[in-house]
Amino acid sequence: MAEFxxxxxxxxxxxxxxxxxxxxxxxxYAALRKVLGGQTPNDVKETVKAxxxxxRGGAGFPTGLKWTFLPKDHPGPIxxxxxxxxxxxxxxNNRYLMELDPHxxxxxxxxxxxxxxxxxxxxxMRYEYPLAWKRVQQAVDECYEAGYLGKNILxxxxxxxxxxxxGAAAYICGEETGLxxxxxxxRAWPRIKPPFPAVEGLFxxxxxxxxxxxxxxxxxxxxxxxxxxxxxxxxxxxxxPRDAGSYGPKLYCLSGHVNKPGCYEAPLGLTVNQLIDxxxxxxxxxxxxxxxxxxxxxxxxxxxxxxxCPLDFNGPGKYACLGLGTxxxxxxxxxxxxxxxxxxxxxxxxxxxxxQCTPCREGTAWSLRLMKRILAGKxxxxxxxxxxxxxxxxxxxxGTTICGLADGAAWxxxxxxxxxxxxxxxxxxxxxxxxxxxxxxxxxxxxxEIH
Amino acid sequence: xxxxxxxxxxxxxxxVAKIKAYIPRYPSKQAVTLPALHVVNEALRHVPxxxxxxxxEILELSPAQVQDTLSFYGFFKQDKPHGEVRAWVCRSVSCxxxxxxxxxxxxxxxxxxxxxxxxxxxxLTLEYAECLGACEHAPCMLAGxxxxxxxxxxxxxxxxxxx
Numbered sequence: 154m155a156e157f158x159x160x161x162x163x164x165x166x167x168x169x170x171x172x173x174x175x176x177x178x179x180x181x182y183a184a185l186r187k188v189l190g191g192q193t194p195n196d197v198k199e200t201v202k203a204x205x206x207x208x209r210g211g212a213g214f215p216t217g218l219k220w221t222f223l224p225k226d227h228p229g230p231i232x233x234x235x236x237x238x239x240x241x242x243x244x245x246n247n248r249y250l251m252e253l254d255p256h257x258x259x260x261x262x263x264x265x266x267x268x269x270x271x272x273x274x275x276x277x278m279r280y281e282y283p284l285a286w287k288r289v290q291q292a293v294d295e296c297y298e299a300g301y302l303g304k305n306i307l308x309x310x311x312x313x314x315x316x317x318x319x320g321a322a323a324y325i326c327g328e329e330t331g332l333x334x335x336x337x338x339x340r341a342w343p344r345i346k347p348p349f350p351a352v353e354g355l356f357x358x359x360x361x362x363x364x365x366x367x368x369x370x371x372x373x374x375x376x377x378x379x380x381x382x383x384x385x386x387x388x389x390x391x392x393x394p395r396d397a398g399s400y401g402p403k404l405y406c407l408s409g410h411v412n413k414p415g416c417y418e419a420p421l422g423l424t425v426n427q428l429i430d431x432x433x434x435x436x437x438x439x440x441x442x443x444x445x446x447x448x449x450x451x452x453x454x455x456x457x458x459x460x461x462c463p464l465d466f467n468g469p470g471k472y473a474c475l476g477l478g479t480x481x482x483x484x485x486x487x488x489x490x491x492x493x494x495x496x497x498x499x500x501x502x503x504x505x506x507x508x509q510c511t512p513c514r515e516g517t518a519w520s521l522r523l524m525k526r527i528l529a530g531k532x533x534x535x536x537x538x539x540x541x542x543x544x545x546x547x548x549x550x551x552g553t554t555i556c557g558l559a560d561g562a563a564w565x566x567x568x569x570x571x572x573x574x575x576x577x578x579x580x581x582x583x584x585x586x587x588x589x590x591x592x593x594x595x596x597x598x599x600x601x602e603i604h
Numbered sequence: 605x606x607x608x609x610x611x612x613x614x615x616x617x618x619x620v621a622k623i624k625a626y627i628p629r630y631p632s633k634q635a636v637t638l639p640a641l642h643v644v645n646e647a648l649r650h651v652p653x654x655x656x657x658x659x660x661e662i663l664e665l666s667p668a669q670v671q672d673t674l675s676f677y678g679f680f681k682q683d684k685p686h687g688e689v690r691a692w693v694c695r696s697v698s699c700x701x702x703x704x705x706x707x708x709x710x711x712x713x714x715x716x717x718x719x720x721x722x723x724x725x726x727x728l729t730l731e732y733a734e735c736l737g738a739c740e741h742a743p744c745m746l747a748g749x750x751x752x753x754x755x756x757x758x759x760x761x762x763x764x765x766x767x
Contacts, residue, residue: 242696242735281736283749316629319642321677324734338637340676356631408698408739415740450697483698497700501734
C-alpha cells in the first residue's frame with residue numbers, strides 16, 4: 154500500500170499553522186471560494202452525501218443524511234452548532250485541530266452552514282481548552298477581516314456569523330441535545346427524541362449539530378471531491394445491511410502504555426495492533442499488552458488477543474464493544490488490574506451522569522459504590538452479577554434512559570467483567586477470604602461507611 | 605428605625621457591559637446565562653448569590669433560573685473565591701494509568717488540603733478533573749490557562765515551589 158499522506162494533519166507542523174496567512178498559503182479557503190462562486194447548498198449536501206462521510210463525534214451517523222432531515226424550504230432561521238465539547242476519556246483529536254489548524258475547521262464549518270442554509274453558528278467549546286479557545290477566536294476574527302464571515306460573504310449573497318460559546322466542564326454537554334440545552338442557558342439535560350434537532354432543536358428551530366473533525370472533513374471533500382474521499386477506508390460489510398461503510402481519513406488518539414502516545418491520521422480501518430506498532434512505537438518498557446479501549450472509555454474493552462480489531466465503524470462491534478466511538482485508543486499493559494480500571498471507569502460515569510434519568514443516576518452511582526466495596530476488600534462474587542445486571546439494564550439500548558451516557562457507562566462494566574471475570578474473582582477471593590461467597594443482603598450502614 | 609440596608613452591588617459596570625454585549629448574539633436572553641456566569645467568575649473567582657440576582661435582572665429571568673443552571677455545573681464556586689491559581693489534575697483513564705492518583709495525593713499532602721480545597725494563603729485551589737483531553741501528555745494538569753504535561757513528582761513539586 155502506498156504511504157498514506159496526512160490530510161487533516163497535513164499542516165500542523167508548519168510554523169504559525171494556526172494563522173490565516175499560513176492556511177491560505179496551503180490552499181486554504183479555495184474550497185469556500187469555489188463553492189460560493191457557483192454551487193448551491195444542495196450541491197454541497199449531495200457531494201457530502203455521496204462521499205459517505207459519517208460523523209466523527211462518536212455515533213457515526215452519515216453527515217449528508219443528517220443534513221437532509223432539515224425541513225425543505227424552511228423560512229429560517231436554521232441553526233448550526235459545532236460540537237467542540239470533546240470530553241470522552243482518551244480523546245483529544247479535536248483539540249489538535251483547533252489548536253494547530255483552526256482555519257481548516259472554520260472553512261469546513263462555513264461550508265457546512267452554507268449547505269444547511271444556516272446563518273448563525275454556535276461553536277460550543279469545552280472549558281478545558283484555553284489555547285484552542287484563543288486560537289479559534291483569533292481565527293474567527295481573521296475570517297471577519299477577510300470577508301469569509303459576516304454579511305454577503307465573498308459577494309455571494311450568503312451571510313454567516315459564528316459565535317463561540319464556552320462550556321463549564323460537563324461531559325453531558327457533548328450529547329447534542331444536552332449541548333442545545335446548555336446554549337439555551339438551562340441545565341444540560343438531554344431532550345427526549347423525537348423531535349430530533351433537525352426538526353426542532355436550538356431555540357425550537359431546525360438545528361444541525363456536527364463534530365469538529367466532521368466539518369474539517371467537509372472542507373476536504375469540497376476541495377477534492379466525493380470520489381477521492383471514498384477512495385480511502387472500508388466499504389460496507391456485505392453481511393451487515395446496516396453498515397454504511399467507513400470512508401475517509403480518521404484521527405486516532407493513542408494513549409496509555411505505549412512508547413509514543415499521540416494523535417495519528419490514517420484511513421479508517423487500521424487495526425489496534427497496527428496503531429500500537431506502526432504509530433505508537435510499541436508497548437512501553439517491552440511489557441505485554443493486556444487490554445485496550447477501542448474508541449473512548451464508553452466503547453468498552455478489547456482483550457490483547459482481540460487487537461486485530463479494525464478501527465472502522467463496523468469493527469469494534471464485532472468484538473462485543475459498543476462501537477468505534479471517537480477512535481481514541483487507550484492501551485493497558487499486563488500490570489493493570491481490571492478491577493482498578495473498572496473502578497476508574499465507574500468513577501467517571503458516576504461523576505458525569507447528569508442525574509435526569511433514574512436508571513443512569515442510580516446505576517452509575519451504585520456501580521461505583523460496588524466497585525469501591527470490592528476494592529476495599531469487602532466484595533462478594535454476587536456483586537459481579539449485580540454489576541452486570543446494572544450494565545444490562547441502563548441505557549438507550551434496553552430503553553431505560555433518554556441519552557446514551559448510560560450505555561457508555563454500561564459497556565466498560567459488561568466488557569470488563571465478561572472478558573476478564575477471572576481478574577475480578579481472584580481479587581474478591583483474595584481480599585475477602587471470609588465473605589466472598591456470602592449472598593445475604595449487605596446492611597445499608599455498612600455500605601455508607603465505605604464512602 | 606434604620607432604613608432597610610441597601611444591598612451592595614456585586615457586579616461592576618464593566619461586568620454588566622460585558623454581559624450585555626452577549627445579548628445580541630442569541631435570540632433569547634436566557635442563552636446569555638452561561639456567558640454571564642463566566643464573566644462574573646473570571647472577575648470574582650466565584651459567583652456569589654448576589655451576582656445571581658443581578659444577572660437575573662439583566663437577563664429578565666428569575667434568580668432561581670440562573671441558580672438552577674449554575675448548580676448543574678460543578679464548575680462555579682459560590683461560597684468563597686477559588687485560589688489565585690485554580691489547578692485541575694486529570695484523573696481519567698489515560699492519566700490514571702500513568703500515575704495521576706498518586707500525584708494528586710502527593711500534592712494534596714504537601715499542601716495539607718483535600719482535592720477541591722484552597723490553600724490557607726489563598727494562592728491555590730487544587731482539584732481533580734475528568735479527562736482534560738491531553739491524554740498524549742498523561743499525566744497532566746491544567747493550572748489557570750497553562751497545561752502542565754507529562755507530570756512527574758519533581759515537576760509537581762517545582763510547580764508548587766513556584767506559586
